[in-house]
Amino acid sequence: MRLSLHHFWLQKLGNEEADYEDAFAPKIDGIIDQETFAIAIADGATESSFASDWAKMLTRAFVKERFTNIQALQARTEILSKRWHTFVNRRPLPWFAEEKVRLGAFATLLGVELTSNSNDSNESGSWSAIAVGDSCLFQVRNDDLVLSFPISSASEFGSSPTLLSTNLARNSQLWEKVKRQTAEWQSGDLLLLATDALACWFLTEHENNEKPWNILYGFTENSSPQESFKAWANDARRSTRLKNDDITLLLVRL
Amino acid sequence: MPYQAEISRANPSCFLFLIDQSGSMSDPFGGSGPNKRKADGVSDAINKLLQNLVIKCAKSDGVRDYYYVGVIGYGASVGSAFMGSLAGKDLSPISQIANSPARIEERSKKVDDGAGGLVEQTIKFPIWFDPVANGGTPMCQALTQAKTIVQDWIAQHPSCFPPIVINITDGEATDGNPSDAANEIKSLASSDGNVLLFNVHLSSQKANPIEFPDSDSGLPDEFARLLFSMSSILPTHIQNAAKQEGYHISEASRGFVFNADIVSVIRFLDIGTRPSNLR
Numbered sequence: 001m002r003l004s005l006h007h008f009w010l011q012k013l014g015n016e017e018a019d020y021e022d023a024f025a026p027k028i029d030g031i032i033d034q035e036t037f038a039i040a041i042a043d044g045a046t047e048s049s050f051a052s053d054w055a056k057m058l059t060r061a062f063v064k065e066r067f068t069n070i071q072a073l074q075a076r077t078e079i080l081s082k083r084w085h086t087f088v089n090r091r092p093l094p095w096f097a098e099e100k101v102r103l104g105a106f107a108t109l110l111g112v113e114l115t116s117n118s119n120d121s122n123e124s125g126s127w128s129a130i131a132v133g134d135s136c137l138f139q140v141r142n143d144d145l146v147l148s149f150p151i152s153s154a155s156e157f158g159s160s161p162t163l164l165s166t167n168l169a170r171n172s173q174l175w176e177k178v179k180r181q182t183a184e185w186q187s188g189d190l191l192l193l194a195t196d197a198l199a200c201w202f203l204t205e206h207e208n209n210e211k212p213w214n215i216l217y218g219f220t221e222n223s224s225p226q227e228s229f230k231a232w233a234n235d236a237r238r239s240t241r242l243k244n245d246d247i248t249l250l251l252v253r254l
Numbered sequence: 255m256p257y258q259a260e261i262s263r264a265n266p267s268c269f270l271f272l273i274d275q276s277g278s279m280s281d282p283f284g285g286s287g288p289n290k291r292k293a294d295g296v297s298d299a300i301n302k303l304l305q306n307l308v309i310k311c312a313k314s315d316g317v318r319d320y321y322y323v324g325v326i327g328y329g330a331s332v333g334s335a336f337m338g339s340l341a342g343k344d345l346s347p348i349s350q351i352a353n354s355p356a357r358i359e360e361r362s363k364k365v366d367d368g369a370g371g372l373v374e375q376t377i378k379f380p381i382w383f384d385p386v387a388n389g390g391t392p393m394c395q396a397l398t399q400a401k402t403i404v405q406d407w408i409a410q411h412p413s414c415f416p417p418i419v420i421n422i423t424d425g426e427a428t429d430g431n432p433s434d435a436a437n438e439i440k441s442l443a444s445s446d447g448n449v450l451l452f453n454v455h456l457s458s459q460k461a462n463p464i465e466f467p468d469s470d471s472g473l474p475d476e477f478a479r480l481l482f483s484m485s486s487i488l489p490t491h492i493q494n495a496a497k498q499e500g501y502h503i504s505e506a507s508r509g510f511v512f513n514a515d516i517v518s519v520i521r522f523l524d525i526g527t528r529p530s531n532l533r
Contacts, residue, residue: 014264018315050314088314095378096312096352102375103309160498169366244260 001116001125001254002033006220008229008249013237015246021046022195022248023055023107025063035118038063040111041135041248043195045163049100050088054166055107057084062111068128070178073109074171081166104167108133110193114185114252127191128182132174133161136199139183140190140213145206150179154203157196190217191252197245201236217251256447257489259415261320261523267415268322268345268407269307272396273300273383274423275329280387281424284460285513292424293385295456299422299515300325300383306520308352308380317349324403325382328396330389336382344403355380393427397435401442408444416447420509420516421484422454425477436484447489452509453481454516463514466496468506478512485510495522 011020021044044051116125205212236242279293327335
């Protein structure tokens with residue numbers, strides 16, 4: 001399986017780069033030639049502390065271990081939660097940070113594993129995805145949106161999704177809300193993984209009969225991809241077409 | 255649409271708390287807890303509000319100044335009620351409030367252990383204010399002072415999310431009818447909407463707690479009815495957030511509670527993604 005991977009990320013307008021609380025993995029761009037491949041994005045919740053560390057841990061762990069079923073996700077969350085607690089408690093914290101640690105960090109997670117069919121010279125295959133919260137996967141084939149997961153309309157976005165927490169007690173109602181999806185891919189397909197603000201814009205555009213994937217994929221062909229993406233996103237934010245939030249986009253061209 | 259402005263460090267908003275420290279606050283409190291005075295109810299309420307506001311703004315790198323906060327005490331005198339490094343300041347950034355409690359107490363709390371049981375945890379509880387009960391109840395004067403502070407804030411932050419003024423009292427003003435002063439505060443506005451005035455009524459009456467009522471028909475006395483009438487109607491997004499948490503809310507619900515706490519209002523303010531499983 002041969003694919004090209006591009007990533008774009010941008011902190012909320014008005015914030016510093018260090019304030020960016022989404023995460024993605026792997027952090028590479030370019031041509032990948034592998035039998036199987038895994039990618040993930042996560043969105044750390046603004047109202048929790050150390051959420052970017054939690055989001056990073058989740059995406060890295062997914063890419064390494066590819067837990068696409070709920071039992072494996074649950075088991076992995078327990079281990080990662082212990083690791084997160086060790087990390088944040090490595091030095092004494094002020095009272096408010098201690099209380100935030102007790103409340104827990106929260107993040108979405110969208111992980112996708114791609115596998116090729118061995119019998120057709122890598123021209124097709126399948127993918128399997130797992131999602132907690134409102135980070136989205138879109139599949140585009142022949143200039144048409146053929147699949148949207150786990151959210152399929154812009155009206156489904158809100159400010160209070162149920163998210164994966166380092167505070168395991170907060171996850172008790174979560175497991176039944178975890179979404180899974182498997183589907184086929186063909187050579188030429190485009191997969192887009194996006195955190196909520198960009199995903200909401202994408203679906204809104206599509207609902208207005210636009211083809212937003214062309215705008216997004218266009219940045220990969222620009223001579224300065226990150227700069228052109230940033231300029232476009234900040235402009236869209238100022239005109240309120242795009243909600244002002246951290247944004248992350250992974251593009252996979254198969 | 256009003257009440258849509260983004261609350262950020264670049265465009266912060268403002269909270270002003272008014273706390274009744276008059277002599278009548280030494281009377282018994284009709285709400286929860288035996289042998290509690292109304293003054294204990296006030297200090298509990300303001301400490302809990304400040305704690306929750308700090309925690310809302312706390313991030314890994316410290317406390318972000320999404321809000322500037324002031325506390326006006328009214329009783330024997332009227333003015334900034336903070337002691338220590340915050341003394342005498344009308345408004346301070348929330349990060350300074352976070353770093354300047356008078357002391358930090360440890361309290362134990364039973365919390366869900368995630369496996370169907372309860373586990374006892376030690377929680378740090380910062381104290382900024384101890385109970386005070388002394389003098390008359392110059393509520394009109396306190397509201398007038400609040401108006402000046404909020405007016406100055408809006409002049410410097412004309413497009414901010416509108417300031418929120420929360421008055422915690424037994425409602426028994428001794429310097430006249432506070433309705434006019436309350437109306438003057440509510441008539442102030444940023445480009446995003448009018449200033450919000452909420453009231454917390456801590457009474458000696460042993461009546462059931464009431465949260466965000468939409469009419470004064472079930473309220474137990476004239477003081478409750480007066481404070482209800484002074485309170486702003488909750489903005490739509492706060493109504494929606496309150497409904498999501500199971501409160502009975504109508505379009506006429508006001509920012510008023512009787513013998514109950516109003517900490518939930520801080521949860522209802524939007525500074526970004528708030529997980530529904532974070533309570």
